[in-house]
Amino acid sequence: MAGSVLPSWNEGPAKQAIVDFVAGAITPGDDFVEVADRIAAFDNDGTLWSEQPLPPQFDFVFRKWGEEVKANPALAQVEPYKGLLAHDMSFLAGVATQDPEAISTLFAAFSRSWAGTTPEVFDAEVRVWLQTVKQPKFGVPYIDLIYKPMLELIEYLTANKFRVFVCSGGGRDFMRAFAEEAWGINKENVIGTAAEYTYVDGGIVRGEQVLGGLDIGPGKPEHIFAQTGRLPIIAGGNADVDIEMLESARFAVIIQHDDDTREFEYTAGAERAFTRAAELGWTVVSVKNDWNVVYGKGLA
Template sequence: MLDQWRDGPTKSAIVDFVEHTAAEVPPEERVAVFDNDGTLWCEKPAYIQLDFVVRRLAEKAAGDPSLAAQQPYTAASDGDLRWFGAAITKHYQGDDDDLKLLAAAGLSLHMSLTVEEYAARVSDFFARADHPTLGRPYRECTYAPMVELLRYLEAHQFTCYIVSGGGRDFMRPVTGVLYGIPPERVVGSAQGLKFSDTGDLLIQPTLDVFDDGPEKPVRIWNRIGRRPVLAVGNSNGDDEMLRYCGGLRLLVHHDDGDREFAYTAGAERVLEHAATQGWTVISMRDDWATVFGD
């Protein structure tokens, strides 16, 4: 039972809550929601989906050199993942200027692909791509203790959902293999779709929903129809989802610079709320016996 978690207050809080909930709450009400980036898989030095996008931006700039003089194509051509990571961090600190540049370029990358064609590209990416600094395939960059927590909750008849600011259609091709979470339980940001005369759904260069911050509780209600009794996040973008939770709130704190990365940028507000509102903070350094597993 949670063998990849070290004994201590955090593990005890999880076990006590789950056992109490299993005894007192009907199974259909045992809804748990998990952020993805930085909660279930690694998000540094840049989001995995950003690496996927960066590679495509670099390909596009190579075919049109005029693009290389402007962002985000300059950073993509230079392989500068820090620029992209900083754009997301700035977003969580209230500055969306760089994120708007990234969004405008990124939305046009897969225009008119069918959703199946896009899924095939994502699957191919995960089959081939490695993390730039950890020296392991991206498909092995999931947090083993969190995957174990998913199994523990399911064993107690919780239904687990992923609710992420990341792309819904980027996550869906791999969440079954990585987490055991089927595509219908993945809630995320999404581009617009159009039904074509060929009977396919085509990706459009528009943003349908950005599933982040206050949008997360709205999407939870729209897609699930229940207030979660357990929620797990790691950044300011998860603050509202954690506040919406009606039970145990867990915050993953990235404080392990030896086994992963140590940072608080983009999590300042949620860490403050965790301290003042009594949420359970998961220390990667102190609470996890392993990070990525063997």
């Protein structure tokens, strides 16, 4: 069976572990999982698409803030604008590794930037960014850097009656703008850090507050349970901020970024996660060794 599914995955222990787990979950027996409980949850940045040199949403946000600083130069003395304009490497490193303090500062400013706008306005801005901005290393739109093997895994799980959710520390509404066309996942199956909304004069507008806290660390299983009433049976991630979500699942997959030719090679922000993987026997997926294709657009 393994040879006929997940064609972008090389034959080996990682692929076999996934296929064996799914087979056990759908076959009557000790490992069987009722259809209602077949919940799969995957991180986005670094798990479903490339997150280097920074998670793509920050490219989108930083461009917006550049425009705001031009309109109001006083913002240049306020964080996070100040750190960005000064190219503060410690601040940017915290962004890259999704340090909670750095992310809190960013999302506070992020919420202010779009407060009072409608979802339609925000979606339109995201779509323009997706169509016009290119990732610096590969020179293609960020949407082209979704991992083909992970799309195949989503399709494989869906075909076996799993409900697949994306659970990311990134902005929920940012991901919802492209979730259906990029992943084949309905908007309601996207979980992430979210702004509050208010119903005003027949429509919905964004507020300034973050709804339910950041979707990182323990926030991930908490938000998954809040949305589904269940914890995931299978979960996938790549970083320290995914540890709690991976711990909450029966079967955990962690992506190892070790291919600097076809993608990126790095370990920053994932050291504790791989220690935990060794302790708990999570399935480690090597980009270099387990994927014969990385991106769906045929990029070298």
